[in-house]
Amino acid sequence: MAKVLQKANSFYDIYERKSGMNKDITHYCPGCGHGVLHKLIAEAIDDFDIRDRTILISPVGCSVFAYYYFRVGNIQAAHGRAPAVATGIKRAMPHSIVISYQGDGDLAAIGGNNIMQAANRGEKITVFFVNNAIYGMTGGQMAPTTIVGQKTTTSPYGRKPENEGYPVRMCELISTLEAPLYVERVALGDPRHTNKVRRAVRRGLKNQIENKGFSFVEVLSVCPSGWKMTSEQAKDWLQEEMVKYFPLGVYKDESSKVETTEAKPHVFTIDNINENLSIPTRESASDKVEKKPQQQYRNPKLIIAGFGGQGVLMLGLGLAQAGMEAGYQVSWIPSYGPEMRGGTANCHVNLSTERIGSPTVSQPSLLIAMNAPSLDKFEKQVVKNGMILYNTSLIDKKPERSDIESVGIPATEIADELGNTRVANMVVLGAYIGLTGILDKKTLFQALPKFIKRNAMIPLNEKAIERGIEFVQK
Amino acid sequence: MAKQLIKGNEAVVKGAILAGCRFFFGYPITPASEIAEAAAFYMPRVGGTFLQAESEVASINMVYGAASGGVRVMTASSSPGISLKLEGISYCAGSELPMVLVDIMRGGPGLGNIAPAQADYNQIVKGGGHGNYKMPVLAPNSAQEMCDLTMQAFELADQYLNPAVVLADGFIGQMMEPVEFPRAVEKIPDKDWAIHTDLKDESRLISSIDLEPEMLEKHNLKLQKKYREIEANHVQYEDYKIDDAKIILIGYGVVSRVLYSAVDSLRQDGIKAGLIRPVSLWPFPKQHIADLALKSDAFLVVELSNGQMVDDVRLAINGVRPVHFYNRMGGMIPSPEEICQQVKKL
Amino acid sequence: MAGNDQEYPKVVIREDECKGCGLCIVSCPENVLFEQKHLNRQGFHPAGYKGQGCTGCTFCFYQCPEPGAITVYKKGYVEEEVS
Numbered sequence: 086m087a088k089v090l091q092k093a094n095s096f097y098d099i100y101e102r103k104s105g106m107n108k109d110i111t112h113y114c115p116g117c118g119h120g121v122l123h124k125l126i127a128e129a130i131d132d133f134d135i136r137d138r139t140i141l142i143s144p145v146g147c148s149v150f151a152y153y154y155f156r157v158g159n160i161q162a163a164h165g166r167a168p169a170v171a172t173g174i175k176r177a178m179p180h181s182i183v184i185s186y187q188g189d190g191d192l193a194a195i196g197g198n199n200i201m202q203a204a205n206r207g208e209k210i211t212v213f214f215v216n217n218a219i220y221g222m223t224g225g226q227m228a229p230t231t232i233v234g235q236k237t238t239t240s241p242y243g244r245k246p247e248n249e250g251y252p253v254r255m256c257e258l259i260s261t262l263e264a265p266l267y268v269e270r271v272a273l274g275d276p277r278h279t280n281k282v283r284r285a286v287r288r289g290l291k292n293q294i295e296n297k298g299f300s301f302v303e304v305l306s307v308c309p310s311g312w313k314m315t316s317e318q319a320k321d322w323l324q325e326e327m328v329k330y331f332p333l334g335v336y337k338d339e340s341s342k343v344e345t346t347e348a349k350p351h352v353f354t355i356d357n358i359n360e361n362l363s364i365p366t367r368e369s370a371s372d373k374v375e376k377k378p379q380q381q382y383r384n385p386k387l388i389i390a391g392f393g394g395q396g397v398l399m400l401g402l403g404l405a406q407a408g409m410e411a412g413y414q415v416s417w418i419p420s421y422g423p424e425m426r427g428g429t430a431n432c433h434v435n436l437s438t439e440r441i442g443s444p445t446v447s448q449p450s451l452l453i454a455m456n457a458p459s460l461d462k463f464e465k466q467v468v469k470n471g472m473i474l475y476n477t478s479l480i481d482k483k484p485e486r487s488d489i490e491s492v493g494i495p496a497t498e499i500a501d502e503l504g505n506t507r508v509a510n511m512v513v514l515g516a517y518i519g520l521t522g523i524l525d526k527k528t529l530f531q532a533l534p535k536f537i538k539r540n541a542m543i544p545l546n547e548k549a550i551e552r553g554i555e556f557v558q559k
Numbered sequence: 560m561a562k563q564l565i566k567g568n569e570a571v572v573k574g575a576i577l578a579g580c581r582f583f584f585g586y587p588i589t590p591a592s593e594i595a596e597a598a599a600f601y602m603p604r605v606g607g608t609f610l611q612a613e614s615e616v617a618s619i620n621m622v623y624g625a626a627s628g629g630v631r632v633m634t635a636s637s638s639p640g641i642s643l644k645l646e647g648i649s650y651c652a653g654s655e656l657p658m659v660l661v662d663i664m665r666g667g668p669g670l671g672n673i674a675p676a677q678a679d680y681n682q683i684v685k686g687g688g689h690g691n692y693k694m695p696v697l698a699p700n701s702a703q704e705m706c707d708l709t710m711q712a713f714e715l716a717d718q719y720l721n722p723a724v725v726l727a728d729g730f731i732g733q734m735m736e737p738v739e740f741p742r743a744v745e746k747i748p749d750k751d752w753a754i755h756t757d758l759k760d761e762s763r764l765i766s767s768i769d770l771e772p773e774m775l776e777k778h779n780l781k782l783q784k785k786y787r788e789i790e791a792n793h794v795q796y797e798d799y800k801i802d803d804a805k806i807i808l809i810g811y812g813v814v815s816r817v818l819y820s821a822v823d824s825l826r827q828d829g830i831k832a833g834l835i836r837p838v839s840l841w842p843f844p845k846q847h848i849a850d851l852a853l854k855s856d857a858f859l860v861v862e863l864s865n866g867q868m869v870d871d872v873r874l875a876i877n878g879v880r881p882v883h884f885y886n887r888m889g890g891m892i893p894s895p896e897e898i899c900q901q902v903k904k905l
Numbered sequence: 906m907a908g909n910d911q912e913y914p915k916v917v918i919r920e921d922e923c924k925g926c927g928l929c930i931v932s933c934p935e936n937v938l939f940e941q942k943h944l945n946r947q948g949f950h951p952a953g954y955k956g957q958g959c960t961g962c963t964f965c966f967y968q969c970p971e972p973g974a975i976t977v978y979k980k981g982y983v984e985e986e987v988s
Binding site for chain 1: 913921922924925926927928931932946947949962963964966967968969970971972973974975976977978979980981982983
Binding site: 097102104105140142149152155156157158159160161162163166169170171172173174175176177178181198199202351352353354355358359361362363364365366367402405406409414415416417418419440441442443444445447448535 | 616736
């Protein structure tokens, strides 16, 4: 035990960041509880020798200027958000000691969800919650912890439960959660109580040093200015009135059940990065487009449409994937936004030997219609001399247009013969490449594993593509 | 490297990781959710952290915390979520923290819809949050650029200690195109301002508060000087068939894709059209537009908004040529034919 | 100069850092702290030590909200060598 108790080394000698005069004293009012808690925290930081890795977060409230005083890494944060900021820095620097120092408005009102969620995640941080039942910094307004009947500038007739509800008890709330390690409420006051605060501060920090979990220490504190009392009256009011509503004690402590571990710093590495990102490192097909389909089939703009579940998105995706591997410029966009309704699906696909301008297809050179509503909806949009490929299994009429080439294929029936109606999309894809020569079968087969996740399905899909090609080439 | 057919939203995440980002804090929202999903999938595979926060507000503040430690960090959302993040973004700008924000814009106001839109231009480019801040804003128009501009955003953010934004619409986010991924950044810059854990006798501070008016003004002047420097060095745009153009179309993001097609189509009809596509929305290519104004007859600005970027075009042109405007606001992408009709009506 | 056990325990109050809240005074079990008549630089009546009777209990140190206002030297404290 030290033979002298003096200003902790974790405080700056002179508070250079403080504005104005008097850089040797804090900005806190006479008798304020913050200063006492600051001292207990600074003393613990000194004693545990953690100053070099301590990060203090001071959000809005009277303690927003905690960074004037603590000789540690400081982050000043937005109102209520200290637990989120603490989460960010702790995740980035797991070996640091992160302290979230929050007042009652900050923690229990505007930041209520942030503290609950950080607690619920079990962030390995230490939260010091200063509850003085009032908004001190802004001049004595009501806090979420203002007690019933207490007069403040925004509860001038006393807090009324029917209007403002009851004071929020944070320890009780947080201790219902599974993840928090240690939750205790202590109160400043006489030396005996202050000693309990000192012990709680140290336990909260030690838990983090031992990398154990989330520690929450609520400190009932005084605000003589806001309460309009002398320091002594304030101390008495805290012990007589506040403690009645906010019972002191340990609400949860699992620290003895958790092993001490060492937090390892985050290490930046790019080892195996392409593999880990599933980025292909070698060309799987040629760079040049060698296929030369007939003029009217070149640089197709497709709309592929049908019921949801008919695999129209995958049909388009397969075409784009194989097209890319054959060396085309490609784009694929699923029905999206206002068009996505009523269980219908469509996608727009471009394959081109030139740069693709608009990826949306307003005037398709090819419409693949898997069901009747799709034919009805898009037939009019097809360009003159364009093509419609339609599923005669589900469409019992022919396209009305005479200025286009239309080809019907009983895709669903063929797929059914193969044992699975879901491969009707690949039958049509086969028909399309068979008719136009835009891709060869080999390229398409090579591309299949890129868009069909289940390997077992690939032979069936290959068969379906072959049947589509056979049908149109007969 | 080989090409990969990939959604723009996923390309953002791969680009970010290649740029050295290992921390992602986000909250799901259509049409940006694939970014969070891809980050959730890939971050743990590269020794990084993905955390789904309790809200957009929390996620931007987690970004603030992680950025304070000097790591490369990002978040992504879509329009209403960005509205929620604005306070935190202002804090990042005020505290001079580098971070990357991706906004995949959707329809508004209010809940609007999930269709593509460009109505966050004012919110992102003109500030949105409180205070005197600016952010470099990059507007990709392809999946490739979703990757490339995300990577560039990290560089700009670190170079200028400022948030940088990738502003795309739902369409560019959802569309799949081939992407050729660049090499991974091997080392991220040293950050001698960040909160470290080996402070010894010094102490570092991340803060945006300055109570003394003179000091806050000084801070603002420093920020403004930085912004002038960005304006001088990082204007990006793409010209398309602009040399002899008499009608100049201006659009960004998915709209610019439609405008390429419209320009080609108009030229087939004998109309000398060209396109300027701002790639950086801030800094805006105002000088370039002003230079071309005198050589052309008229401008047509096309946006998926009520007319937000068009204000910047009008400021650049300063009345010397007529600036026409065409827009869609419900989620429809205008067709090239629609644009051609508008041009022919001029 | 070597420390002299008889000088300690004692309490030292930096008057200019004191805000006159009086918490130290009421916490002192020996009643050896008091409110001084004069005003300090900030206009508060600072606490003072009567000069004897301190037991080094440290109650006042932990009650005082100002980090540097109170120093308590306990019994057995030995001064550092001063060059």
